[in-house]
Amino acid sequence: MIRLNKSDSSFKDEVMAEPGGENLMRCFSCGTCMSACIIRREEPEYNPRRIMRMAILGMREKVLSSHLIWLCSACDACYKRCPQHIHISDLFAAFRNIAVREGYTPPGPVAQVNERTCVACGLCVEVCPYDAVELVQKRVLGHEKTVSQVDPARCMSCGVCAASCRSGSIDLVNFSDVTVFEVMQEQLLAEALG
Amino acid sequence: MVDAARHPKVHILTYSEVQRIEGFIGNFRAKVLKKPRYVDPDRCNGCGQCSPVCPIEVPNEFEEGIAPRKAIYIPHGQSVPLVYTVDIDNCIHCYKCVNACGKLEAINFNQQPEEVWLDVGTIIVATGFDSFDPSPIEEYGYGVYDNVITTLELERIHNSAGPTAGRFIRPSDGKTPKSVAFVQCVGSRDERFNIYCSGFCCMYTIKNALVLKQMYPDAEITIFYMDIRTPSKGYEEFYQRARQEGIRFIQGRPSQISEDAETGNLFIQAEDIALGEVVELEAEMVVLSTAAVPRADAEEMSSILNISRSPGGFYMEYHPKLRPIDSPTDGVFLAGAAQGPKDIPASVSQGAAAAARAGRIMAADKWEIEPIVAYVWAERCISAQGKQCGICAKACPYDAIVVEKGTAAQVTAAKCHGCGGCVAECPHNAITQMHFTDAQILAQMHALLAKEPEKKIMAFMCNWCSYGGADTAGTSHFEYPSNSRGVRVMCSARMDADFVYEAFRLGAGMVLVSGCHPQDCHYITGQQVGAARFDRLSKILEKIGISPQRFRIEWISAAEGAKYARVIREMGESLKAFDPQALHEENERVRPELEKRLRKLPEIPRVAEVLGQK
Numbered sequence A: 001m002i003r004l005n006k007s008d009s010s011f012k013d014e015v016m017a018e019p020g021g022e023n024l025m026r027c028f029s030c031g032t033c034m035s036a037c038i039i040r041r042e043e044p045e046y047n048p049r050r051i052m053r054m055a056i057l058g059m060r061e062k063v064l065s066s067h068l069i070w071l072c073s074a075c076d077a078c079y080k081r082c083p084q085h086i087h088i089s090d091l092f093a094a095f096r097n098i099a100v101r102e103g104y105t106p107p108g109p110v111a112q113v114n115e116r117t118c119v120a121c122g123l124c125v126e127v128c129p130y131d132a133v134e135l136v137q138k139r140v141l142g143h144e145k146t147v148s149q150v151d152p153a154r155c156m157s158c159g160v161c162a163a164s165c166r167s168g169s170i171d172l173v174n175f176s177d178v179t180v181f182e183v184m185q186e187q188l189l190a191e192a193l194g
Numbered sequence B: 001m002v003d004a005a006r007h008p009k010v011h012i013l014t015y016s017e018v019q020r021i022e023g024f025i026g027n028f029r030a031k032v033l034k035k036p037r038y039v040d041p042d043r044c045n046g047c048g049q050c051s052p053v054c055p056i057e058v059p060n061e062f063e064e065g066i067a068p069r070k071a072i073y074i075p076h077g078q079s080v081p082l083v084y085t086v087d088i089d090n091c092i093h094c095y096k097c098v099n100a101c102g103k104l105e106a107i108n109f110n111q112q113p114e115e116v117w118l119d120v121g122t123i124i125v126a127t128g129f130d131s132f133d134p135s136p137i138e139e140y141g142y143g144v145y146d147n148v149i150t151t152l153e154l155e156r157i158h159n160s161a162g163p164t165a166g167r168f169i170r171p172s173d174g175k176t177p178k179s180v181a182f183v184q185c186v187g188s189r190d191e192r193f194n195i196y197c198s199g200f201c202c203m204y205t206i207k208n209a210l211v212l213k214q215m216y217p218d219a220e221i222t223i224f225y226m227d228i229r230t231p232s233k234g235y236e237e238f239y240q241r242a243r244q245e246g247i248r249f250i251q252g253r254p255s256q257i258s259e260d261a262e263t264g265n266l267f268i269q270a271e272d273i274a275l276g277e278v279v280e281l282e283a284e285m286v287v288l289s290t291a292a293v294p295r296a297d298a299e300e301m302s303s304i305l306n307i308s309r310s311p312g313g314f315y316m317e318y319h320p321k322l323r324p325i326d327s328p329t330d331g332v333f334l335a336g337a338a339q340g341p342k343d344i345p346a347s348v349s350q351g352a353a354a355a356a357r358a359g360r361i362m363a364a365d366k367w368e369i370e371p372i373v374a375y376v377w378a379e380r381c382i383s384a385q386g387k388q389c390g391i392c393a394k395a396c397p398y399d400a401i402v403v404e405k406g407t408a409a410q411v412t413a414a415k416c417h418g419c420g421g422c423v424a425e426c427p428h429n430a431i432t433q434m435h436f437t438d439a440q441i442l443a444q445m446h447a448l449l450a451k452e453p454e455k456k457i458m459a460f461m462c463n464w465c466s467y468g469g470a471d472t473a474g475t476s477h478f479e480y481p482s483n484s485r486g487v488r489v490m491c492s493a494r495m496d497a498d499f500v501y502e503a504f505r506l507g508a509g510m511v512l513v514s515g516c517h518p519q520d521c522h523y524i525t526g527q528q529v530g531a532a533r534f535d536r537l538s539k540i541l542e543k544i545g546i547s548p549q550r551f552r553i554e555w556i557s558a559a560e561g562a563k564y565a566r567v568i569r570e571m572g573e574s575l576k577a578f579d580p581q582a583l584h585e586e587n588e589r590v591r592p593e594l595e596k597r598l599r600k601l602p603e604i605p606r607v608a609e610v611l612g613q614k
Helices: A012-015 A032-036 A048-057 A061-063 A087-099 A123-127 A162-165 A177-192 B002-008 B094-105 B151-157 B199-216 B237-245 B299-305 B344-363 B391-395 B423-427 B440-446 B466-475 B495-505 B526-543 B560-575 B582-599
Strands: A111-113 A133-140 A143-150 A171-172 B016-024 B029-035 B057-059 B068-070 B114-120 B123-125 B129-131 B148-149 B179-185 B222-223 B247-250 B256-259 B266-272 B277-283 B285-290 B293-294 B332-334 B373-376 B432-433 B457-464 B482-491 B510-515 B553-555
Touching: A012 A048, A012 A061, A012 A087, A012 B560, A032 A048, A048 A061, A048 A087, A061 A087, A111 A143, A111 B332, A123 A162, A143 B094, A162 A171, A171 A177, A177 B373, B016 B299, B029 B129, B123 B299, B148 B151, B151 B199, B179 B199, B179 B266, B179 B277, B199 B222, B199 B237, B199 B373, B222 B266, B237 B457, B247 B266, B256 B482, B266 B285, B299 B466, B332 B344, B391 B423, B440 B495, B457 B466, B457 B495, B466 B510, B466 B560, B482 B510, B482 B560, B495 B510, B495 B526, B495 B582, B510 B560, B526 B553, B526 B582, B553 B560
Parallel strands: B123 B332, B148 B285, B179 B222, B179 B285, B222 B247, B457 B482, B457 B510, B510 B553
Antiparallel strands: A111 A171, A133 A143, B016 B029, B029 B114, B057 B068, B129 B293, B256 B266, B266 B277, B373 B432
């Protein structure tokens, strides 16, 4: 049983104050998002309607600690169908922003910038579909330097930045160039050897 | 209301009761009992000096009993007329009010009840509704826990003109609740109490939630609901606004409300259906959105006005789609929640429509009615011969027949709606129905059963329901045997036992009598008159020796085309299963008894020639 008085009823206000979270309370749980969701096909536990519902009921910890809020691919199949015009991927970005502030980290791999080699060309910023990369001033090895920085709350681990980086300065954890090449080689070798 | 009171052509009789209605459309007479106020309305100027000196305090009905009123009082601030009334049951006759009134001398304890007869052309029934008393729903604890209240009580508590002067406080300790839970569908959509949806409670709950949110932005407001119903213009937007203002809607009907005896707070248990989990909420106040129910005196008024009631108990309209404002009695119209739960815009619309419907009649010198009415052959009526009868008057749903010993039964054509119940019930065949005479109906039967009657299903259908059902079966292309033959009459009440006897005498293989479901009857109680007769008839037929499967009674609505087709199919199969020789022998065996029962039939004007007995 969920004791609503033990839950944080101000959580909904917190979400609504976060950019992207404004329309949380418009949700009336019709379930359109859930049935349109492509992530759900891979991860049956994932249910955007349920997560929004938990947020409305103030189940703060449950929402922020859930690995599910990191799964939205922002395909927006739900957004164009939502009868209440809730931009659900933005709403989930709001959840993630709050989660990061609270010290939660994404469960999956995110892009990692090698700040030593980064030349701040900004290509990664241009190609990122999720606006997760930006150029920032930073002190690297004692020098003031402009480098690109990945927002783990927004990064969806697609790897576009890593693929496009001219200086080879971005890698995806568990999916670095080296790892991918190794896997490819192994498979090709296995095929060649029959 | 004030405008109406000032209108030269509007007379308002308050504190009065309609006791009797006589007459018919355009010519009603109403007996009204004017109860004594013990205050002369011409002298009382509403100054209010009398009330404060009165030592008696009783629960104030207008304030839902949560505030007192005196024994000399006005119901509420906007009362029309603004005249005080002495509640004589609670008055102790101290006469302090008389002294306070002083020179005006408006208080008169010698007033007596007064009966007045009013001549009126039309009547509009706008008697409103009552609010459901939720105390029988034990799991919600209304009447047990102080802080469980109804929405009407809440309306008074946060009203600036209410007993708390707008201070929103809870009954147990007078503190302003920081959390309020509303529970929807209390006593409605509940088979234990009222099956219908009251319609407007969703909106008034949302309104109250928003009002509270405006007054106390930090208040936690939760609404437990089964479905939110916001079907009118602008309503859904209102619901959306409420969600955005932060009001929490939980789909799930609470199963239990319990109280923390120390704090007076309440624990509400419900399933959050969207989450599929049980939730428990502690709230400082619970507000029950109670159903709108028919007024306690709805039954009494329905018999005074001779109008019927729908299954929920509200007054029934003539036709749910096409004549939603007319009652079954011509010249009597329905307005507002008396006809069914309604919100303000719908009530205003229906009120205006009822006034317009009545206005048509008031403006006309003559009013045309349906020509299908009952007609009494005075010379055949035994009441005219000084004998006791009155069966016709008993069958009439409209009180249109007056029977006085010594004179023939009198039908008031303007009150008759033409169900034909009296015609079929009259044991002496002394009444006929225009356009549906015995001779006409018998002639149809003779033609339909002229060839191979033993292979035929003779179906009697009422105009409004079962004939419509047969029609629906046809237009929907539902198949049923082609050996059925239908006779349409206005109501199942018109289906004379003699018609059934004659059908079997002619050799009909099967006979079906069919009409409206009881609650759908277009003639108030016509169906009941028919149903009672068919009940008796099926026993008689069996006794005579007609196999029970050959006579069938079915109630089929105009929408039930599939049911009509199924009934005829079943009867067709049952006829097929009957050995033709046995059927023929059965017919021959019962014919003498049927003939005996039908021996008086040829006496009815023009029937003899139909029967070929010139």
